[in-house]
Amino acid sequence: MINYDEGDKMSQTNAFYAQSGGVTAVINASACGVIETARRYPAEIGTVYAGRNGILGALHEDLIDTGEETAEAIRALRHTPAGAFGSARYKLKGLEENRAEYQRLIEVFRAHQIGYFFYNGGGDSQDTAHKVSQMGAAMDYPLICIGIPKTVDNDLPLTDCCPGFGSAAKYLATSLREAALDVASMAKTSTKVFIMEVMGRHAGWLTAACGLAGDGPGEAPHLLLFPELPFVAEDFLKRVQETVETRGYCVIAVSEGIKTPDGKFLAESGLRDAFGHAQLGGVAPHLAQLVRDRLGYKYHWAVADYLQRAARHLASRTDVRQAYAVGQAAVKLALRGRNAVMPTIQRLSDEPYRWRVSSVSLAAVANQERALPRHFITADGYGITAEARRYLEPLIAGEDYPPYHKGVPAYVRLQLISVARKLPAFTG
Amino acid sequence: MINYDEGDKMSQTNAFYAQSGGVTAVINASACGVIETARRYPAEIGTVYAGRNGILGALHEDLIDTGEETAEAIRALRHTPAGAFGSARYKLKGLEENRAEYQRLIEVFRAHQIGYFFYNGGGDSQDTAHKVSQMGAAMDYPLICIGIPKTVDNDLPLTDCCPGFGSAAKYLATSLREAALDVASMAKTSTKVFIMEVMGRHAGWLTAACGLAGDGPGEAPHLLLFPELPFVAEDFLKRVQETVETRGYCVIAVSEGIKTPDGKFLAESGLRDAFGHAQLGGVAPHLAQLVRDRLGYKYHWAVADYLQRAARHLASRTDVRQAYAVGQAAVKLALRGRNAVMPTIQRLSDEPYRWRVSSVSLAAVANQERALPRHFITADGYGITAEARRYLEPLIAGEDYPPYHKGVPAYVRLQLISVARKLPAFTG
Secondary structure (H helix, E strand, O other), rough: OOOOOOOOOOEEEEEEEEEEOOOOOHHHHHHHHHHHHHHOOOOOOOEEEEEEOHHHHHHOOEEEEHHOOOOOHHHHHHHHHOOOOOOOOOOOOOOOOOHHHHHHHHHHHHHOEEEEEEEEEEEEHOOOHHHHHHOOOOOOOOOEEEEOOOOOOOOOOOOOOOOOHHHHHHHHHHHHHHHHHHHHOOOOOOOOOOOEEOOOOOHHHHHHHHHHHOOOOOOOOOOOEEOOOOOHHHHHHHHHHHHHHHHOOOEEEEEEEEEOOOOOOOOOOOOOOOOOOEEEOOOHHHHHHHHHHHOOEEEEEOOOOOHHOOOHHHHHHHHHHHHHHHHHHHHHHHOOOOOOEEEEEEEOOOOOOOOEEEEEEHHHHHHOOOOOOOEEEEEOOOOOHHHHHHHHHHHOOOEEOOOEOOOEEEEOOOOOOOOOOOOOOOOO | OOOOOOOOOOOOOEEEEEEEEOOOOOOOHHHHHHHHHHHHOOEEEEEEEEOOHHHHHOOOOEEHHHHHHHHHHHHHHHHHOOOOOOOOOOOOOOOOOOOOHHHHHHHHHOOHHHHHHHEOOOOOHOOOOHHHHHHHHOOOOOOOOEEEOOOOOOOOOOOOOOOHHHHHHHHHHHHHHHHHHHHHHHHHOOOOOOEEEEOOOOOOHHHHHHHHOOOOOOOOOEEEEEEOOOOHHHHHHEEEEEHHHHHOOEEEEEEEOOOOOOOOOOHOOOOOOOOOOEOOOOOOHHHHHHHHHHHHHOOOEEOOHHHHHHHHHOOOOOOOHHHHHHHHHHHHHHOOOOOOOOEEEEEEOOOOOOOEEEEEEEEHHHHOOOOOOHEOOOOOOOOOOHHHHHHHHHHHOOOOOEHHHOOOOOOOOOOOOEEOOOOOOOOO
């Protein structure tokens, strides 16, 4: 409880929660963890406001009153993908460059008696939360800032994994396993090469997860193409041919971010449309074309795109629980007065898999990326090691199905009722 | 029971089962229905042989002995996608053009005392089964031929629906619903247009199913592009812009088979790679490019490809039951001496949804396609009608989850033990 009044009278402290960056199948489970936990401490936390479209909601004082939502609706966030309050790709500039934005945030927080700021996002967002906490101190405004980890890219440091990753990983491993069975069925007379493109421009975590689609010698997937390693077309083609000749077919997962040896994204390597414009189309069709031109095999390719990060119908139970847990922990950390920290997942053992929530300071997290370790990739560069499996398998374990209505998942739509504005419009 | 011997001694009649054409999430459920039912009639049916790689297995006398598989393994076919015995894209020519192939089939059947032929496929396969039955009669060989319906395209005539369609439809409706929530979250600062490409080159059944992703005015999906209607770029762009301006974002499902007003596939309309080769890439990236060039919106696109027809993890319970039921019915029809027929799904009522298995003659099925009725598409050409929903909703109803192991579905791998050959190699 923080005192905002000049006199002795205590007033209630409110909280602000915002979603940031690319959404996931379980970011709403974190929101659920925050709101449900806050509701259990009515003496300490008044209302949880959510930013409409993330941090923009704070800048433009467009606050959603989550107190207007029923317990059932908040509970249903746990099984609803994407960002229920709207997210934003909006990075606040440095404190020096754009002090006005940070000041505005503090003004909005002050106007609505917000003493807790929960920012649910990736590396940039953790950095922003850290800067907001610094600005609060500089403006002598009592504010507790907690970052809540979220990213399908799994690239945040100091946490064993990132909520959102496990579900995307489970979806990709399952989808590739299914498509591989399809290709195996067709290979004798039809498709011999199947290529699935995977998100993760800078880190190959999701590409590695595709390796969980199969196990054992010769089983699909046969080739994984990681963004960490240069794509050498001749070597790739040789291996595709070898695989088709020995196995009858070849299943490939490729990161959207693979680069040629000279460091260029393969996706930008020269396709042109009828008007001569560079085509930004995916890597998968590009590779498929290469396979056809050079080896003559019939191919199919898939680009799951948003499907892979929104597939709540196939979420990992581990991931859902961890997403909820970091939301819950964020509130508890805040109530213990911890400022400028982020709850993390700490792995206690692989088998049986055991984990707990810990925390780190935002200063330690900010602007660091965790790369896929080279020893998770096999020596030849096209597969994952036993160590990678030991790390990955627990993260995709368990199912957590949403309820269905008329054959499709019954995802919740919140009322999203705005709070009356108290300040003039932001012109920053 | 059919007598093959010249004397009085009765011998057992075997059966031959083959999978044909593109596989589905539930074609193995039909195989399960055939094999489990046959095993319940040991006095009438000896062994069920399966063709390795479909009809090629018969031509080349590569028969798999399903009797070597355990009851557990056969049971697991019910939850395993794709074609467990291998399928083939191989259309037998007309009886006049290639009599040798049909004769060879009969010779192989005779050599292995096969009196029942079950052919699990789409329209072409039903036609083949019909011709094989004619050849059996012409060669005075006692053979009962039963077609078993299968196609994600839902285009077989005289059946209310086709096993395989409901699960693909459920997957697409669910995936698009999830991706739409994702886009809605991001639209304020990022992606405004999302395009998902859907299978079904000639008929818009799967495109129509995408309409089940949402309901109510203004809800996603906002535009469905059917192969039955010409694609008029200017009208499409106008509607995309209107939707983004009124709703904030636009979600589109497009059939891979849409054509320009002059009848050309849009997918073949002029993309070139760096070497000037025509690019066979999908329709979705092509449309995305068009939207960007003309309207300037940030876009994302997805091509699920094989994922949509192999997604057993999200099968429709209705579809699984019907797939099993037509396999079971095929055996029962055969044992009743019905020849040259195909079991069908007959709808008895919409609400509550009730159905039963019926049958039609293969002669009536052969080489007919059932088109999507125009009254299933809204007058403006971009949505589905209430009547379409009434038809489609029961087909995607219910879930039927596979078991999981280490976070991915535990799909069965059969032993696939070949039977010793009795004939010289086929040189036809």
